[in-house]
Amino acid sequence: MTNDFRLVRITSANIDTAIAVKVRPDQERFVSAVVKSLAEAYVYPDVAWPRLILDGDQPVGFLMAFLDIDWNGKGVDFRSGLWRLNVTPEAQGRGVGSFAVASVAAEIRRRGGAKMYVTWEPAEDGPENFYRKLGFELTGEQSDGETVGVLDLTISG
Numbered sequence: 115m116t117n118d119f120r121l122v123r124i125t126s127a128n129i130d131t132a133i134a135v136k137v138r139p140d141q142e143r144f145v146s147a148v149v150k151s152l153a154e155a156y157v158y159p160d161v162a163w164p165r166l167i168l169d170g171d172q173p174v175g176f177l178m179a180f181l182d183i184d185w186n187g188k189g190v191d192f193r194s195g196l197w198r199l200n201v202t203p204e205a206q207g208r209g210v211g212s213f214a215v216a217s218v219a220a221e222i223r224r225r226g227g228a229k230m231y232v233t234w235e236p237a238e239d240g241p242e243n244f245y246r247k248l249g250f251e252l253t254g255e256q257s258d259g260e261t262v263g264v265l266d267l268t269i270s271g
């Protein structure tokens with residue numbers, strides 16, 4: 115089966131489809147529901163970049179990037195990265211997550227950025243090894259109890 119992954123903006127035509135994107139029940143503790151992400155995108159419209167992920171016309175996931183956020187509120191450290199990533203159970207293991215990371219990396223590069231950040235909850239069954247496999251390195255920081263990872267966009271594909 116070939117993949118035809120693409121990102122689309124959230125619109126009045128697909129908002130219900132986006133909200134219906136769910137991860138496996140045992141994974142729900144690792145990522146907020148799409149409806150919460152869309153509420154946050156409404157509140158932070160300048161930095162939130164939400165997209166539905168389609169394979170052809172089939173919804174397979176949802177991502178939300180953060181673009182140039184004031185990381186610790188001191189006005190000195192502005193970061194971009196992946197805020198949310200939800201891949202449907204049926205679509206997991208088929209490259210949707212890798213496509214999402216590459217797509218956000220491309221958007222950050224397009225805006226002149228050189229680093230992509232992500233945070234995850236440390237847990238054996240969590241997404242840490244997925245991000246490590248894609249080249250994310252630990253910054254050594256914690257953010258709200260989550261591990262902070264960074265991908266150097268000047269050296270990765």
Ligand SMILES: CC(C)(COP(=O)(O)OP(=O)(O)OC[C@H]1O[C@@H](n2cnc3c(N)ncnc32)[C@H](O)[C@@H]1OP(=O)(O)O)[C@@H](O)C(=O)NCCC(=O)NCCS
Pocket residue numbers: 137138141144145198199200201202205206207208209210211212213233234235239240241242243244247
């Ligand atoms: C983690 C998640 C985004 C991965 O998405 P995916 O579409 O299954 O990932 P891909 O198919 O692109 O996998 C890329 C590689 O990572 C590996 N991988 C995926 N999930 C992994 C995990 N949890 N642990 C270790 N490796 C993993 C895949 O086997 C694949 O390896 P390969 O290139 O050698 O074949 C998805 O499982 C998910 O939505 N999880 C629940 C929500 C979540 O944790 N989101 C992240 C919040 S920060």
